[in-house]
Amino acid sequence: MSATFTDGSAQTQARPSAGGALLRPDLARIAQWIPNGSRVLDLGCGDGTLLAHLRDAQQASTVGVEIDDERVIACVRRGVNVIQQNLEDGLALFEDGHFDTVVLSQTLQAMHNTERILAEMARVGREGIVSFPNFGHWTHSWSLLRGRMPVTGQMPYQWYDTPNIHLCTLKDFEDLAARLGLRIVARATFAGSREVRTLAGWRATLAVYRFASPRN
Template structure:
């Protein structure tokens, strides 16, 4: 299984046998990898029905819900790690969600797209539009990103 570079780095930070909550888990790639290589247990949270279905097919525990509703279904310190990759920019209340991450997990890991990278800046400068890249293949008018 080939992981995105950020997921590869994150998987090295997660200790064996940990409890992990993956916010905006997509198709469950990270949780599946962590289960297979680090024997973690955990859940993914995802809103997209196609990704939820992909998680179920892959045997990943997934809950379909909107992260903007919060994490009230989870008790304090329910997880060793709460991971949110490439999702922060798509939620309406990022500060509130980060507070919730730190409530339900002992450690929080957050990644987000680097639109300040020189290639993105060049594309924006030359084409006058938000960059379309492999990891975020959305046109400016059809993107889930509401915070850039």
């Protein structure tokens, strides 16, 4: 069965956040998918750039979860509400359906329990947005043909020190989403800072998916 979602509509460029810093194109796309005034949970929120933008430019009510000490401090300096917690412990702190959107940006591939975090996102949020490196990019195949694990700008680590433990292609993620009952409603794919649509499974280095919770 083919997936029933649409690619992002308009070309997305890096744009200033509410604080003046540039939002990466993938984060700008995520922000476009989140309606003004939404309740947003960002898992692995980093330094809080996206949440600060959503709060200031889109009047969103925002909460982040982050484990790294320095990133938590950066969030606090931005005035972002942040909880220091390991995502592997789950989201028991949050009630069912509490958030309009739950974001997991470039963190899925580092999770030990991929299915659990996606199910938890669907439990606490009406929608989820996930981004991850696309292991199907043509340079990865070329590296493997040469007998080497890929090392790229999107995945800059050597095989022995990488935090990326569950790499996947676009089709792999779509199959898992279907198995978990997550209805994909939109997809955006990027090659570096450019959004691409043609042969995305082969050309994209990063994929961003928006899905609806089975609860809806």
